[in-house]
Amino acid sequence: MQLSFLRPLYDRPGPWCSVYLDASADTEDAKPALDLRWRALERSLAEQGADEANIAALDRVVRGHDPMVGDYGLALFASHGQVVLSEYLSAPPLRDLANVGPLPHVMPLLAQRGEQVAWVRVIADRLGADAMAVSAGGVPRRAHVAGRDEYPLRRTKPGGWSQSRYQRAAMEAWHQNAGDVTAATVQLADRVGADVVVVAGDVRATGMIAAQMPERWQDQVVRTDAGSRAGGADQTMLDDLTVQTIAEIADQRISAALDKFGVQEDVGGGLDAVVSALQRNQVDMMIIVDDPSANGELWIGAEPTEIAVDPGQLAAMSVADPQRVRADAALVRALVGTDAALTVLGPDEAPDLADGVGAVLRYVDPSTPGRGNG
Numbered sequence: 001m002q003l004s005f006l007r008p009l010y011d012r013p014g015p016w017c018s019v020y021l022d023a024s025a026d027t028e029d030a031k032p033a034l035d036l037r038w039r040a041l042e043r044s045l046a047e048q049g050a051d052e053a054n055i056a057a058l059d060r061v062v063r064g065h066d067p068m069v070g071d072y073g074l075a076l077f078a079s080h081g082q083v084v085l086s087e088y089l090s091a092p093p094l095r096d097l098a099n100v101g102p103l104p105h106v107m108p109l110l111a112q113r114g115e116q117v118a119w120v121r122v123i124a125d126r127l128g129a130d131a132m133a134v135s136a137g138g139v140p141r142r143a144h145v146a147g148r149d150e151y152p153l154r155r156t157k158p159g160g161w162s163q164s165r166y167q168r169a170a171m172e173a174w175h176q177n178a179g180d181v182t183a184a185t186v187q188l189a190d191r192v193g194a195d196v197v198v199v200a201g202d203v204r205a206t207g208m209i210a211a212q213m214p215e216r217w218q219d220q221v222v223r224t225d226a227g228s229r230a231g232g233a234d235q236t237m238l239d240d241l242t243v244q245t246i247a248e249i250a251d252q253r254i255s256a257a258l259d260k261f262g263v264q265e266d267v268g269g270g271l272d273a274v275v276s277a278l279q280r281n282q283v284d285m286m287i288i289v290d291d292p293s294a295n296g297e298l299w300i301g302a303e304p305t306e307i308a309v310d311p312g313q314l315a316a317m318s319v320a321d322p323q324r325v326r327a328d329a330a331l332v333r334a335l336v337g338t339d340a341a342l343t344v345l346g347p348d349e350a351p352d353l354a355d356g357v358g359a360v361l362r363y364v365d366p367s368t369p370g371r372g373n374g
Contacts, residue, residue, distance in 0.1 A: 001115055001342045001343060002341055003110075003332065003335055004336070005085075008085060009079075009104045009106070010333055014102040015049075015079070015100055015102060016077060016078070016099075016100070016102070016103060017054045017055070017058060017076075017078045017079070017100055018077050018098070018100075018101075018104050019058055019075070019097070019098050020073065020075050020093040020095075020097040020098075021034075021037060021062065021073060021093070022037060022092035023062075023065070023073055024070065024071040025067045025068065037096050038059075038062050038063075040096070041098040042058075045058075048099070048100035050100045051081070053081030054080070057078050057081050058076055061083045061086055062074065065086070068088065072090060073089030073091065073092040073112075074086065074089065075089055075093070075108070075109045077104045079104075087113075093108060093112065102300075102325050103300075103325050105329055107294075107328040107332065108292070110342060111290040111292075111344050114250065115249075115250035115254065117250055118192045118193050118195050119242070119245075120192065120194045120197045121197075121198040121242055122185050122198070122199050122200065123235075124181055124199065124201040124206055124209055125201055125202040125205050130229055131184060131188055181205075182208075182212040182213060185197060185209065185213070186214060186217065194217075195220065195249050196220050196222060196245055197220050197221050198242055199221055199224075201225070201228060202225075206223050206225070222241075224238065224241055226241055254345065258349075261287060261359075261360050264360070268358055268360065268361050271296075271354075274286060275298065275309055275331075278331070278335075278338065279305050279307060279308070279317075280305075281362075282359075282361050282363065283334075283359045283361060283362065284362040285340060285341040285342065285343060286335055287343045287345060287353065287360070288331070288342065288343070288344055288345070288357045289347055289349070290344050290345065294328060294356075296328075297326060298324075299314055299325075299330075300333070301317070301319035301322055304338055305334060305338065307330050307334050311324075
């Protein structure tokens with residue numbers, strides 16, 4: 001998981017108010033229920049010493065956000081009277097949460113967000129296509145591509161002196177339209193950095209589009225005859241296939257991260273080793289096991305690499321006035337500040353990972369701590 005979207009949270013000092021709220025609109029009393037939940041979080045923020053300007057800014061976003069249909073949640077982060085980041089959650093958070101601290105509490109967001117896969121889906125027929133593109137963590141982009149040639153698009157039945165001419169004309173029209181759709185698909189895929197391109201619909205149209213995709217995209221194309229552009233068409237099978245394809249790519253990424261970590265023979269395993277590697281700007285990707293009950297702490301200075309398991313380490317680095325903060329918050333700040341990635345695992349995916357944390361390193365040197373035991 002790339003973390004660059006979090007960068008605005010570390011461009012300004014705290015204290016930070018972090019809010020996770022079930023904003024579901026699936027019942028008749030959803031609005032008053034949301035109001036009650038938000039009021040409880042407001043009280044919690046005030047009890048933790050939150051600034052009134054931050055609470056007021058959060059209140060405006062909660063009450064003024066565009067509601068979604070069904071179950072969903074909000075993750076909000078405010079500092080100095082401004083909501084710096086607001087994210088819709090595809091499902092309600094595990095529990096409503098309000099936190100005030102020197103750093104934003106982003107781990108619940110990252111755990112729920114999971115691996116982000118950028119994708120493009122095209123539903124094509126011989127007239128054109130409807131396309132949707134989603135960047136990793138972004139908003140959907142839609143495009144409608146109308147073919148240049150609408151006649152003749154249906155091959156004629158055998159017979160008649162003009163049969164071959166019309167057959168050729170139909171094929172040329174199909175190819176031209178497929179070329180237009182392919183060009184638009186490539187443009188969308190390039191724009192969002194797609195990890196997969198699902199080409200669905202009419203078998204002949206999808207075949208032409210897939211064949212015309214540039215070589216750099218060939219390995220990312222998945223073809224299916226599910227889906228239709230017809231009004232009112234049931235897209236359930238196509239939706240299921242799209243979700244399955246995205247999930248498979250996410251699983252492949254997690255497996256690749258664990259494989260890379262395994263090749264290191266546990267170098268970079270355990271909290272001490274990860275912190276030491278972060279101090280050296282040595283981490284390419286951190287692996288962490290999601291534990292909502294975790295409450296460990298680390299010490300930080302002003303810079304992302306100023307992170308330590310005890311204040312004495314920072315004193316040795318000439319860091320004045322170190323702060324004690326949540327361990328996961330400190331680790332994520334360091335990852336963002338050093339352009340490192342994150343992989344979040346479920347508790348059963350890496351049961352033997354020391355301290356529930358490890359790092360895939362950019363390089364290994366003799367001073368790197370070895371097998372971490374916690």
